[in-house]
Amino acid sequence: MKLATYKDGSRDGQLVVVSRDLTTAHYATGIADTLQQVLDDWSFLAPQLQDLSVELNHGRARHAFAFDAARCMAPLPRAYQWADGSAYLNHVELVRKARGAEVPASFYTDPLMYQGGSDDFIGPRDPVVVASEAFGIDFEAEIAVVTGDVRMGAAPEQALDGIRLVMLANDVSLRNLIPDELAKGFGFFQSKPATAFSPVAVTLDELGDAWQGGRLHLTLQSTWNGRKVGMCEAGPEMTFHFGQLIAHICKTRNVRAGSIVGSGTVSNKDWARGYSCIAEKRCIETIVDGKPQTGFMQYGDTIRIEMKGRDGQSIFGAIDQEIAAPA
Amino acid sequence: MKLATYKDGSRDGQLVVVSRDLTTAHYATGIADTLQQVLDDWSFLAPQLQDLSVELNHGRARHAFAFDAARCMAPLPRAYQWADGSAYLNHVELVRKARGAEVPASFYTDPLMYQGGSDDFIGPRDPVVVASEAFGIDFEAEIAVVTGDVRMGAAPEQALDGIRLVMLANDVSLRNLIPDELAKGFGFFQSKPATAFSPVAVTLDELGDAWQGGRLHLTLQSTWNGRKVGMCEAGPEMTFHFGQLIAHICKTRNVRAGSIVGSGTVSNKDWARGYSCIAEKRCIETIVDGKPQTGFMQYGDTIRIEMKGRDGQSIFGAIDQEIAAPA
Numbered sequence: 104m105k106l107a108t109y110k111d112g113s114r115d116g117q118l119v120v121v122s123r124d125l126t127t128a129h130y131a132t133g134i135a136d137t138l139q140q141v142l143d144d145w146s147f148l149a150p151q152l153q154d155l156s157v158e159l160n161h162g163r164a165r166h167a168f169a170f171d172a173a174r175c176m177a178p179l180p181r182a183y184q185w186a187d188g189s190a191y192l193n194h195v196e197l198v199r200k201a202r203g204a205e206v207p208a209s210f211y212t213d214p215l216m217y218q219g220g221s222d223d224f225i226g227p228r229d230p231v232v233v234a235s236e237a238f239g240i241d242f243e244a245e246i247a248v249v250t251g252d253v254r255m256g257a258a259p260e261q262a263l264d265g266i267r268l269v270m271l272a273n274d275v276s277l278r279n280l281i282p283d284e285l286a287k288g289f290g291f292f293q294s295k296p297a298t299a300f301s302p303v304a305v306t307l308d309e310l311g312d313a314w315q316g317g318r319l320h321l322t323l324q325s326t327w328n329g330r331k332v333g334m335c336e337a338g339p340e341m342t343f344h345f346g347q348l349i350a351h352i353c354k355t356r357n358v359r360a361g362s363i364v365g366s367g368t369v370s371n372k373d374w375a376r377g378y379s380c381i382a383e384k385r386c387i388e389t390i391v392d393g394k395p396q397t398g399f400m401q402y403g404d405t406i407r408i409e410m411k412g413r414d415g416q417s418i419f420g421a422i423d424q425e426i427a428a429p430a
Numbered sequence: 431m432k433l434a435t436y437k438d439g440s441r442d443g444q445l446v447v448v449s450r451d452l453t454t455a456h457y458a459t460g461i462a463d464t465l466q467q468v469l470d471d472w473s474f475l476a477p478q479l480q481d482l483s484v485e486l487n488h489g490r491a492r493h494a495f496a497f498d499a500a501r502c503m504a505p506l507p508r509a510y511q512w513a514d515g516s517a518y519l520n521h522v523e524l525v526r527k528a529r530g531a532e533v534p535a536s537f538y539t540d541p542l543m544y545q546g547g548s549d550d551f552i553g554p555r556d557p558v559v560v561a562s563e564a565f566g567i568d569f570e571a572e573i574a575v576v577t578g579d580v581r582m583g584a585a586p587e588q589a590l591d592g593i594r595l596v597m598l599a600n601d602v603s604l605r606n607l608i609p610d611e612l613a614k615g616f617g618f619f620q621s622k623p624a625t626a627f628s629p630v631a632v633t634l635d636e637l638g639d640a641w642q643g644g645r646l647h648l649t650l651q652s653t654w655n656g657r658k659v660g661m662c663e664a665g666p667e668m669t670f671h672f673g674q675l676i677a678h679i680c681k682t683r684n685v686r687a688g689s690i691v692g693s694g695t696v697s698n699k700d701w702a703r704g705y706s707c708i709a710e711k712r713c714i715e716t717i718v719d720g721k722p723q724t725g726f727m728q729y730g731d732t733i734r735i736e737m738k739g740r741d742g743q744s745i746f747g748a749i750d751q752e753i754a755a756p757a
Contacts, residue, residue: 209610219545221510222510223683256756280682283536285616287534287542289516289542290545291545292679355560355620356547357549359549
């Protein structure tokens with residue numbers, strides 16, 4: 104099934120079930136008001152939503168209405184955890200190579216992850232509000248999963264069983280704030296503003312055999328100012344699958360229902376596939392020409408992130424945002 | 431008023447109002463079930479809780495019962511944000527000095543903060559479960575505030591107005607995991623397991639003139655295995671006040687209701703006041719003797735963290751935890 108959260112003026116919005124083709128939707132009223140509620144009590148509530156989803160897909164849901172991604176908040180408008188990996192090692196290799204550094208051997212066995220802010224996500228069509236263009240505004244196109252409860256010490260294969268939903272993310276980064284911030288030694292903080300997520304989050308069965316062993320084998324499309332800049336394969340080059348990322352968190356703590364875990368920027372060794380963040384393009388330029396040519400995003404720029412199934416249909420709906428100055 | 435969350439088998443527990451002297455409590459039923467609900471709608475719900483608090487303090491609340499800190503979850507058993515500072519620069523100076531490094535000048539004007547996991551806090555009397563003693567188990571005694579909504583770009587003085595509640599924290603750290611983790615460049619992750627908070631969270635009026643300009647001018651007591659190891663002054667040496675810490679988050683994003691912001695380990699220049707984390711004791715030993723003498727915590731060790739008002743009464747109740755192996 105496919106789930107979305109409609110804006111209704113409240114902090115957590117209103118849960119809706121969306122048809123497979125993203126044309127119609129139905130309020131989940133009577134089953135659950137919010138997605139977090141469903142994640143808190145998945146085994147009881149998910150089957151009821153599934154029944155509604157079947158009715159909706161067969162055109163039999165009585166109060167269905169046209170689905171509008173512009174009315175969506177993030178599927179979880181706020182969450183108890185947003186832990187983002189950097190699971191495509193090619194991205195890390197490019198960043199390091201551009202500054203003449205090696206990738207430590209441990210990076211191929213021990214995932215890189217950072218803890219992100221999760222109190223104020225933005226919807227798929229909301230503007231990305233940044234105080235200054237000088238911050239170096241960049242998009243990052245990613246895959247993200249939403250988990251149930253996964254206990255401390257869980258192995259990667261056990262952790263895979265804790266995945267409830269999959270969605271896309273735009274993990275906005277403020278590149279020019281990163282060097283000074285990382286130099287302080289405590290990781291990203293101001294350099295990671297509010298993250299956006301796709302209109303819908305979907306259960307694994309919606310992905311068919313494109314979901315294999317904790318990886319999503321489809322193409323992630325990134326379109327910057329109307330120009331397709333990335334057609335990146337999300338599956339084969341994901342060094343750590345989602346079970347490994349979740350198990351990394353579980354080494355020292357429990358992961359609780361509604362945690363969101365991100366893949367990091369999707370990245371391919373074949374440069375012809377383009378890029379899922381501008382920083383990577385700039386790294387390639389630096390490696391080839393000695394310096395970056397491409398600038399970061401400016402006010403009014405747009406970024407569209409989408410993934411299509413093998414049938415050519417959009418799976419999650421599109422993230423489609425404009426960069427904006429504060430009001 | 432003083433607020434706590436009683437265990438009831440649910441994820442968010444049951445909100446209770448606690449008397450000023452911590453002897454009696456009353457369910458907030460009819461006003462709000464959970465603390466997050468109150469934070470989401472503070473101006474409407476807080477006055478109702480305040481009325482109940484007055485009744486309780488005057489012994490007039492009809493269904494009052496004896497308050498038991500052992501029945502408490504963290505005041506917010508899970509939260510949408512846990513951002514922890516390192517606002518006592520003396521702590522940073524000691525850590526750097528012990529390894530022969532200087533504190534960068536920028537550290538005195540730009541707060542150090544890290545984003546912590548907030549999906550699974552532990553209660554004030556819950557065991558600290560750690561998979562291995564070899565991780566280097568340490569307590570960190572801190573002050574923490576809970577915020578309302580604070581908008582992006584808020585100045586420190588504006589951010590102070592967003593503080594709703596104050597509590598104590600034990601920001602457990604796994605010291606032996608930190609060097610490798612920070613060397614990866616993305617900040618703390620596995621080295622920060624679940625954080626514990628004091629039995630009650632209190633509004634600023636409960637602190638009287640001990641709360642001044644975003645700092646709490648009282649003594650934070652840490653007792654390790656029954657021996658008082660820290661009697662640290664939390665006020666004068668807090669380099670950045672809580673308004674500055676919140677404003678640091680707000681530079682690039684909104685802070686939403688229910689965010690928890692921590693002070694970092696309370697630390698004093700006068701070594702006679704003891705320590706609020708073992709790492710600091712080890713730094714002092716290294717500076718004096720060339721190497722640390724004191725080991726980290728072992729299974730069965732206890733840590734008690736408490737703060738008393740000028741009247742000698744416990745303000746927040748005590749965090750009192752035992753270190754434990756997984757079941």
